[in-house]
Every structure is written in structure tokens, then in C-alpha cells.
Amino acid sequence: MEIRTLRYVIAVADEGSVTAAATAVHVTQPSLSRQIRQLEREIGVDLFVRDEGRLRLSAAGAEFLPVARSLVAQAEAAHGIAASIAAGRLQHITIAAPGTTLTDVVAPFLATLEPDDPMPAVLEEVPASVYTTLTRGADLAIGTTPPPVTFTGMALADLPVWAYVPRTHDWAHRGHISLEELVERRLLTQRQDFHPRRALDSAVASARLAYTELHEFGSPEVAQAVAASGRGVAVVSDDPRFDLHPLAIDTPSGPVGISLYTAWDGGHHGAATISRFATRLAAFCVARYGEQVAPPRRRAPRPAPAS
Incomplete structure (x- = not known):
């Protein structure tokens, strides 16, 4: 037939x-x-x-x-x-990233897609294994460490870790807070397996400081909710919630933050489309959060090693 x-x-x-x-x-x-x-x-x-x-x-x-x-x-x-x-075009694109990145970076970016862009799908994955999703169906992965050299990748953005306080807090008129001042307060953070907490711990250790009081939460939203009740300062990388006021955390080496990277299979039939998608996502991060989040020396997409 x-x-x-x-x-x-x-x-x-x-x-x-x-x-x-x-x-x-x-x-x-x-x-x-x-x-x-x-x-x-x-x-x-x-x-x-x-x-x-x-x-x-x-x-x-x-x-x-x-x-x-x-x-x-x-x-x-x-x-x-x-x-x-x-022709190297994609009908669909699956993006894998940690939950916070999906909520605060990927989802707002997807709202800007054009009609002829691939239909998106998302896959939430913990940072430690996000790049392995590229062997399990994901087309583009976003992580907080440089991707393995077996993939094509680029630096995406350096996003700040914020200290959030209520509008009635005595810091609410400021835009920055020093790390030395911060550790003197009751801090509300995520657990150590989350990258914002690791970035904070690293900064505290490098400055040879110590926490006065610290409470851990599994959810950054809950940490912000408790901060909104006036019970401490939430230190997370999420966008602000509950009308909290964000403060950049200053250290001698610069603000406390986490780096985001993208990766994809250089041999993917739609590699050119994925590369353009990643570049647009990087530009969106700058448009959304300001020029300061662009990596100092954004790496050009590196080719996958010859097989």
C-alpha cells in the first residue's frame, strides 16, 4: 500500500x-x-x-x-x-537543570520564545548529575560546574547569592552587605548539598569567619518565608518572594555567587540550533539580571573532541 x-x-x-x-x-x-x-x-x-x-x-x-x-x-x-x-532544525528541545534554575532562569526565558522556536520541555535534575541527562534524552543541560570535556559547552552567567530581609529590617535601605556583617546575624539557608549554601560556606571559610547562628531548610522558598516573618536573614539564589529586600553579599574577592554553565552534545543533529538557544539564554540572563552577571570572559562554544 x-x-x-x-x-x-x-x-x-x-x-x-x-x-x-x-x-x-x-x-x-x-x-x-x-x-x-x-x-x-x-x-x-x-x-x-x-x-x-x-x-x-x-x-x-x-x-x-x-x-x-x-x-x-x-x-x-x-x-x-x-x-x-x-537541515539541523529541532522540532522539540528538552532542557535539564536544577529546580531553582528552572524556576528563576529557564521558565522566564521560555516565556520569550518565538513561534518558530522548538517546542520546549524541561527536566529537573540535581546539580551533581545534570550533565548525565545529555545521555538520557536531554538536548541542553544547565549546571553549576563546568561541563565535562566530552560535551560542547559555554559559560552562561554568574548569578548572585542574595541575603533577603523584610522591608522593615534595619538593612532594608541598603543594596549590599559585607560578609562580616552577615555572619553576625541568624541565617536561614539551604542544606550543604545546594550550591548557594556551598558558595556561602566557601566565602566564609576563605574569609576565616564563622557563623553565629544558622538554620537549614530544604526549600529556598521556605527560607524566604521564615525571613519574611522576621526570624532571620535568608541566604539563597532564588528571586525574591514575600516582598523581601535583596542584598548583595560583598567579600574582598567580589560578591558571593554561583556560576551557571550550559552543555550539549556536539554531535547532535541540532547542535547549531542548541548553540543559538544557549547564546540567547545567556543574553536573557544579562537582560534580566544586569550586565554584572555576564561571565568576565564568556567562553565561546568549544567543539566536542574528535571521536
Whole structure:
């Protein structure tokens, strides 16, 4: 059963005559009639009733017609997808990232997509294993450490870790707070397996300081909620919630922050599209958070090593 012959069946049903159908599908009338008869012999069903040289759908043909339309539509879709793959275009793109990055970076970026961009899907993954998703169906991964050299990658953004206080707090008129001042207060942070907490711990250790009081939470939203109640200073990388006021945390080596990187398979048929997608995401981060989040020396996409 050939898709071409199914198109002929559909054309006769739609046009109402063999002559009009032959013109519509650009074949001769004898050729069209012959191939429809061959199909009928193949499936053992008369799709048309021959009535004084005209064809009209039989009861079996009327039942078969929706199936023929579906098969032709699927074939056309398959050809379209194959053409897109051959041209390096993507119909869909799956982005893997940690939960906070998905919420605060990826989701707002997806709201800016254009109609001809790939249809996105997201996959939440912990930072330690986010790059392994590239071997499990993800097209683009976002992590907080440089990607393995087996993948193509680029630096995405250096995002700050914020100290959040209520609008009534005595720091609420400021835009920055020193690390020395911060550790003197009750801090509300995530656990040590989260990168904002690791960045804070590293800064405290480098400055040879110590926490006065610290409470851990599994969720950055909960840490902010407790801060909103006036019970401490939330230190997280999330966007502000509960009308909290953000403060950059200053250290002698610069603000406390975490770095984001993107990675993809350099051999992916849509590698060029993914690379452009990652570059647009980097530009979005700058537009959203300011020029200061651009890595000092953004790395150009590096090619995957030769196999």
C-alpha cells in the first residue's frame, strides 16, 4: 500500500470525479484509475462504486477514507520532521537543570520564545548529575560546574547569592552587605548539598569567619518565608518572594555567587540550533539580571573532541 495511491483515493473522494482528481494530483486519468484498482485488489475491498464511468465512495470506501487521510497526514509529518533533522532544525528541545534554575532562569526565558522556536520541555535534575541527562534524552543541560570535556559547552552567567530581609529590617535601605556583617546575624539557608549554601560556606571559610547562628531548610522558598516573618536573614539564589529586600553579599574577592554553565552534545543533529538557544539564554540572563552577571570572559562554544 503506497502513500501515493492513498492520495489518489482522497483526491477522487474530494474532487468528485476521476478527471478532476487526476488534474489535482498531476497524473493521467488512466494511471489514477489503474492504481486505485490495484489498491482495491490488494486490500480485497471495493472503495468506489463505478456508475456509468463515474466513481463514488462505497460504504467500505467511506469507512476507509479517514484511515487513508490519517496515514497520508502522518507520512507528510514524517517527511517534514526528516527534512528538519537533515537541515539541523529541532522540532522539540528538552532542557535539564536544577529546580531553582528552572524556576528563576529557564521558565522566564521560555516565556520569550518565538513561534518558530522548538517546542520546549524541561527536566529537573540535581546539580551533581545534570550533565548525565545529555545521555538520557536531554538536548541542553544547565549546571553549576563546568561541563565535562566530552560535551560542547559555554559559560552562561554568574548569578548572585542574595541575603533577603523584610522591608522593615534595619538593612532594608541598603543594596549590599559585607560578609562580616552577615555572619553576625541568624541565617536561614539551604542544606550543604545546594550550591548557594556551598558558595556561602566557601566565602566564609576563605574569609576565616564563622557563623553565629544558622538554620537549614530544604526549600529556598521556605527560607524566604521564615525571613519574611522576621526570624532571620535568608541566604539563597532564588528571586525574591514575600516582598523581601535583596542584598548583595560583598567579600574582598567580589560578591558571593554561583556560576551557571550550559552543555550539549556536539554531535547532535541540532547542535547549531542548541548553540543559538544557549547564546540567547545567556543574553536573557544579562537582560534580566544586569550586565554584572555576564561571565568576565564568556567562553565561546568549544567543539566536542574528535571521536
